[in-house]
Amino acid sequence: MSAALLEVRGISKRFRGLQAVDNVSFAVPPGGIVALIGPNGAGKTTTFNLIAGAMVPDGGSIVLDGADITGGRPDQACRAGIGRTFQLVKPFGALSVLQNVMVGAFKATADRVAARRAAWEILERLGLAEKAENPAKTLTLPERKRLETARALATRPKILLLDEVMAGLRPTEIDQMVRAFADLSRETGLAILLTEHVMRAVMALSHHIVVLHHGQKICEGAPEQVARDPQVLECYLGHAQAAERPGA
Amino acid sequence: MRASRALGLSPRAAAALGLFLAVMLLLPFLVNAYIVSVLVVVLFAAYFGQSWNIMTGFAGQLSLGHALYVGLGAYTSAALFVHFGLTPWLGMIAGMAVAALAGSAIAALSFRFRVGGVYFALLTIAFAEFTRILFDHFGWVGATEGLFLPVANLAHDDPVRLRGSPVMFYYLLLVLSLAALVLSHSLLDRRVGYYWQAIREDEEAARALGIDVFRYKIAAMALSAAMTALGGTLLAFYDNNLYPDTVFAMGRSIEIIIAPIIGGLGTLFGPIVGAFLLTGLGETMTNLSTYFEISGLKQWFYGAALLAIVALQPSGLWPWLSRALGLWERRR
Numbered sequence: 001m002s003a004a005l006l007e008v009r010g011i012s013k014r015f016r017g018l019q020a021v022d023n024v025s026f027a028v029p030p031g032g033i034v035a036l037i038g039p040n041g042a043g044k045t046t047t048f049n050l051i052a053g054a055m056v057p058d059g060g061s062i063v064l065d066g067a068d069i070t071g072g073r074p075d076q077a078c079r080a081g082i083g084r085t086f087q088l089v090k091p092f093g094a095l096s097v098l099q100n101v102m103v104g105a106f107k108a109t110a111d112r113v114a115a116r117r118a119a120w121e122i123l124e125r126l127g128l129a130e131k132a133e134n135p136a137k138t139l140t141l142p143e144r145k146r147l148e149t150a151r152a153l154a155t156r157p158k159i160l161l162l163d164e165v166m167a168g169l170r171p172t173e174i175d176q177m178v179r180a181f182a183d184l185s186r187e188t189g190l191a192i193l194l195t196e197h198v199m200r201a202v203m204a205l206s207h208h209i210v211v212l213h214h215g216q217k218i219c220e221g222a223p224e225q226v227a228r229d230p231q232v233l234e235c236y237l238g239h240a241q242a243a244e245r246p247g248a
Numbered sequence: 249m250r251a252s253r254a255l256g257l258s259p260r261a262a263a264a265l266g267l268f269l270a271v272m273l274l275l276p277f278l279v280n281a282y283i284v285s286v287l288v289v290v291l292f293a294a295y296f297g298q299s300w301n302i303m304t305g306f307a308g309q310l311s312l313g314h315a316l317y318v319g320l321g322a323y324t325s326a327a328l329f330v331h332f333g334l335t336p337w338l339g340m341i342a343g344m345a346v347a348a349l350a351g352s353a354i355a356a357l358s359f360r361f362r363v364g365g366v367y368f369a370l371l372t373i374a375f376a377e378f379t380r381i382l383f384d385h386f387g388w389v390g391a392t393e394g395l396f397l398p399v400a401n402l403a404h405d406d407p408v409r410l411r412g413s414p415v416m417f418y419y420l421l422l423v424l425s426l427a428a429l430v431l432s433h434s435l436l437d438r439r440v441g442y443y444w445q446a447i448r449e450d451e452e453a454a455r456a457l458g459i460d461v462f463r464y465k466i467a468a469m470a471l472s473a474a475m476t477a478l479g480g481t482l483l484a485f486y487d488n489n490l491y492p493d494t495v496f497a498m499g500r501s502i503e504i505i506i507a508p509i510i511g512g513l514g515t516l517f518g519p520i521v522g523a524f525l526l527t528g529l530g531e532t533m534t535n536l537s538t539y540f541e542i543s544g545l546k547q548w549f550y551g552a553a554l555l556a557i558v559a560l561q562p563s564g565l566w567p568w569l570s571r572a573l574g575l576w577e578r579r580r
C-alpha cells in the first residue's frame with residue numbers, strides 16, 4: 001500500500017469523553033473509489049474533518065501523495081490536493097451558483113475567464129448548468145449538495161471527499177450521480193473517498209469499503225466481501241432487528 | 249463606451265451613469281456656495297462609505313472604528329505639512345501607509361486570536377477610542393488644543409498644496425469617488441473579490457476551497473484603511489483644523505457606515521446613493537426645523553427615514569432603485 005494516494009495511519013480524535021475516531025487506518029489508491037460507511041455517529045464526518053485539516057488529530061498521521069499533511073490548515077490541505085464537501089452544506093448564499101464554483105476554480109487560475117470556463121464545465125457535468133445564474137440560496141437541498149461537489153471539484157483535487165452528497169436524491173438521480181462520479185474518476189484519474197447511507201450508491205460506485213463503528217474500523221474489503229461480513233451485518237441489521245424487536 | 253463595458257453596465261445603466269456624471273461635473277456652475285458645501289459633505293460620505301464597504305460589504309468584517317483611519321490620514325499629512333512643509337500629496341501617501349499598517353496590525357491581532365464578528369467590531373471601536381485619547385495627549389500635533397493649517401488667500405486654487413475653494417475639493421472628491429467605484433468594481437471582478445465574498449458568506453467553506461482567509465482579511469483591512477486615510481487627508485485640508493475629539497469621534501465611525509448600509513451593503517453604487525439620500529435628507533430637515541422653529545425635527549425625521557428604509561428595503565436602496573429604473577446591477 002506504499003503506492004497509495006491517500007494514506008491514513010492510525011488517526012484518532014476525542015471530543016470530551018467521546019472517542020469519535022479511534023486509531024483508524026486505511027488507504028485510497030490513485031484513481032480509487034473508497035467508501036467509508038457506518039451507522040450514524042460512527043465517526044465518518046470526523047474522519048473527513050481530520051483529513052481535510054478542519055480538525056487536528058490527537059494522534060496518527062495523514063499522508064497525501066507522499067507528503068505528510070497531518071495538522072495542516074484546511075486551505076493548505078486543499079492546496080495539497082484535497083477537495084471536500086460538507087455534510088451540512090455551506091453554500092455562498094448571496095453568490096450565484098456559477099460564482100460559487102468559480103471561487104473553487106480560482107485555486108488553479110487567477111484568470112477570471114479561465115475560472116468561468118472551468119466552472120461551467122463542472123456545472124454541466126453535474127447537471128447544474130440551468131441553475132448557473134441563480135443565487136445559491138435559492139437551491140433545494142439536493143442541489144446544494146451537488147453544488148458542494150461542484151465547488152470542491154473546481155479546485156482540481158487529487159482526491160475528492162464526498163460526505164453524503166446523494167442524501168435526498170431520487171433513485172434515478174442517484175444513478176445519474178453514480179455515473180457522473182464513475183466517469184469522472186475513470187476519465188481524470190480522480191480518487192474519491194465517500195460516505196453515504198444510500199447503499200445502492202455505495203455498492204455501485206466503490207472499489208473498496210471501510211466500515212467504521214463507534215470510531216473504530218471494524219472491517220474493510222471489496223464491496224461483496226464487506227456485505228457478507230457478520231460484524232457489519234450485526235452493526236447494520238442488528239440495529240434494524242433491535243428496532244423491530246422491542247425489549248431487545 | 250469602453251468605460252461602461254469595463255464597469256459591466258447595461259447600455260441603459262451606462263447612459264444613466266453618464267448623465268449622472270455630466271450633472272455632477274456641471275453642478276458647481278449651476279448652484280450656490282451653500283449647495284456646493286453640502287455636495288462636498290455628500291462626496292466625503294460617499295467616498296468614506298465606499299472605502300468602508302470594501303472591508304465590511306465585500307469581505308464581511310464589521311469595522312465600527314473607521315474614524316481611526318480618517319484621523320491617521322488627516323493627522324499624518326497635516327502634521328507633515330505644518331512641521332516640514334511637506335506637500336499633502338506625499339503626506340497623503342504617508343498617511344495611507346500609517347493607516348494600512350494600523351489596520352493590518354489590528355486585523356492581524358484580532359484574527360490571529362480568532363476574534364470575529366461583534367467582538368472584532370468592539371475591538372475596532374476600542375482602537376479608535378484609544379487612539380483618540382492618545383492624540384489628546386500628543387503635543388506634537390496640538391493635543392486637545394487642535395492642529396491648524398494656515399489658511400492661505402483664496403484668490404485662486406492651489407491643488408498642489410491642497411489650498412483652495414470648496415469647488416476644488418468638490419472636483420477632487422468627485423474624481424476620488426469615481427476612482428473608488430472603478431477600483432471596487434475591478435476588485436469584485438477578480439479572484440480577490442470572489443475570495444472576499446466567499447469569506448463573507450462562509451469562512452469555513454472558503455478555507456476548504458484553498459483560501460488563506462487570514463491573509464485575505466488583512467488585505468481587505470489594509471486597503472480599506474488606506475483608502476479611508478486618503479479621504480482623511482482631504483478632510484484635513486478642507487477643514488483646516490483638527491481636534492482628536494472630532495476627527496476620531498465615535499460618531500464619525502457610525503456616520504461612515506450608515507450611507508453604505510442604507511444604500512446597499514456590498515454593492516458598488518450603494519454608498520454613493522446612500523450618501524446623497526442621507527446628506528440631502530439631513531440638510532433638508534435642518535433647514536425645515538430652522539424654518540418652522542421646531543428644534544429636534546431633524547433628528548426625528550432622520551431617525552424615522554432610517555427606520556423606514558431599513559424596514560422596507562433591508563438590503564438597501566440601491567438594489568431596489570436599480571431594479572425600479574431598469575439598471576440591473578449584476579450581483580457578484
Ligand SMILES: Nc1ncnc2c1ncn2[C@@H]1O[C@H](COP(=O)(O)OP(=O)(O)OP(=O)(O)O)[C@@H](O)[C@H]1O
Nearest residue numbers: 015018020038039040041042043044045046047087
Ligand atoms: N465538533 C464536535 N464536538 C463534539 N462532538 C462531536 C463533534 N463532531 C462530532 N461529534 C460527535 O462525534 C461522533 C461522531 O460524529 P460524526 O459526525 O463523525 O459521525 P458520522 O459517522 O458522520 O455520522 P452521520 O452518519 O450521522 O453523519 C458523534 O457522536 C458526534 O456527536
Ligand SMILES: [Mg+2]
Nearest residue numbers: 044045046087
Ligand atoms: Mg456525518
